[in-house]
Amino acid sequence: MLTLAQADQIRAQRHRAVLLYITDRCPVGCAHCSVNALPSSARPSDAALLERLVDGLCGMERVGLVGISGGEPFMEPRALQMASARLADAGKRLVLYTSGNWGRDDGTAPRWTGAVLARAACVVLSTDSYHAARIPDARFVAALRAAAEAGSWVAVQVLGSHARITAAERLLARAFGSTWAERAEIRPTELLTRGRAARLRAVRQGAAGQVAPGRSFGPCNLVQAPVVRYDGRLTACCNEDVVTGGGPAALHAIGRDAGELRDALAGMEHDPFLSALGTAGPGALTRLPRFSALGERDYPDICSLCWALLGQGAGTDPAVQAVGTVLR
Numbered sequence: 626m627l628t629l630a631q632a633d634q635i636r637a638q639r640h641r642a643v644l645l646y647i648t649d650r651c652p653v654g655c656a657h658c659s660v661n662a663l664p665s666s667a668r669p670s671d672a673a674l675l676e677r678l679v680d681g682l683c684g685m686e687r688v689g690l691v692g693i694s695g696g697e698p699f700m701e702p703r704a705l706q707m708a709s710a711r712l713a714d715a716g717k718r719l720v721l722y723t724s725g726n727w728g729r730d731d732g733t734a735p736r737w738t739g740a741v742l743a744r745a746a747c748v749v750l751s752t753d754s755y756h757a758a759r760i761p762d763a764r765f766v767a768a769l770r771a772a773a774e775a776g777s778w779v780a781v782q783v784l785g786s787h788a789r790i791t792a793a794e795r796l797l798a799r800a801f802g803s804t805w806a807e808r809a810e811i812r813p814t815e816l817l818t819r820g821r822a823a824r825l826r827a828v829r830q831g832a833a834g835q836v837a838p839g840r841s842f843g844p845c846n847l848v849q850a851p852v853v854r855y856d857g858r859l860t861a862c863c864n865e866d867v868v869t870g871g872g873p874a875a876l877h878a879i880g881r882d883a884g885e886l887r888d889a890l891a892g893m894e895h896d897p898f899l900s901a902l903g904t905a906g907p908g909a910l911t912r913l914p915r916f917s918a919l920g921e922r923d924y925p926d927i928c929s930l931c932w933a934l935l936g937q938g939a940g941t942d943p944a945v946q947a948v949g950t951v952l953r
């Protein structure tokens with residue numbers, strides 16, 4: 626078993642954790658989906674490519690933790706069974722991210738999910754008002770139980786108010802009884818302003834969203850764990866806009882077999898700009914004279930500053946290279 630705090634400790638170490646993004650598809654279709662996942666979204670069509678990527682990850686000693694996400698990874702039974710089996714056999718600890726929509730309303734779960742769940746050290750299920758509107762409580766509780774019965778630690782990510790957390794506590798108590806905290810945890814999360822959620826927030830907040838000066842942003846934690854997509858596209862972080870193809874080229878790479886994957890991830894791991902993002906942080910980089918104007922501008926989030934720095938050449942700037950190399 627692995628709690629979220631333990632997983633966070635591993636993810637904080639440079640390239641010790643990787644996220645395997647196994648599909649863009651999801652049947653749930655939430656209005657706030659940060660990756661724009663839909664039932665009709667793209668899915669793995671080249672099984673051999675995915676197998677090569679998984680085998681590549683299996684062969685990387687430094688990688689100790691692999692998260693499997695999407696979209697909804699349980700929408701891809703073959704890919705999920707293959708990836709989880711090979712990665713577990715290679716000694717990788719697995720964290721599965723899911724909506725729980727594969728649970729059944731009668732309280733059971735598909736038989737094939739048992740073996741997959743048994744390979745996971747942690748299963749992270751998300752709930753909020755958008756999910757709850759589409760996933761009946763009985764289905765979600767069935768997924769909670771299936772994960773725990775397979776031996777995984779259960780983490781419920783809750784977006785929203787205190788009332789949503791109370792609702793999640795009720796679901797956990799329904800699944801496991803009053804001692805649910807012995808096998809599960811709740812982690813409050815915030816709405817990610819990407820994908821369809823970006824449009825939601827724009828509607829809610831208009832132009833009055835919160836901003837902060839560039840110089841105030843600390844290190845980026847997400848750049849420590851790159852993402853490997855099922856189609857061979859690699860990204861330096863799990864920013865949803867980047868994972869779905871957006872953002873500066875410096876955050877993207879391609880790896881279509883084990884060798885390319887290893888080389889591309891090594892390139893990201895040792896990239897001075899990316900190293901500086903995860904150590905000094907983008908705010909500190911605005912103290913360099915060339916980027917000082919960015920430090921005085923306001924940004925809605927750390928990623929906007931990151932992209933602005935890259936847009937002004939920080940990826941190849943000698944001073945940034947020196948900072949990143951020294952702090953690596």
Ligand code: SF4
Pocket residue numbers: 651652653654655657658659660661662663695696697724756
């Ligand atoms: S938020 Fe999660 S469950 Fe909802 S559509 Fe996106 S991937 Fe699916």
Ligand code: SF4
Pocket residue numbers: 845846847848861862863864867872876902927928929931932
């Ligand atoms: S700051 Fe840059 S590297 Fe970090 S998550 Fe945002 S886009 Fe990715």
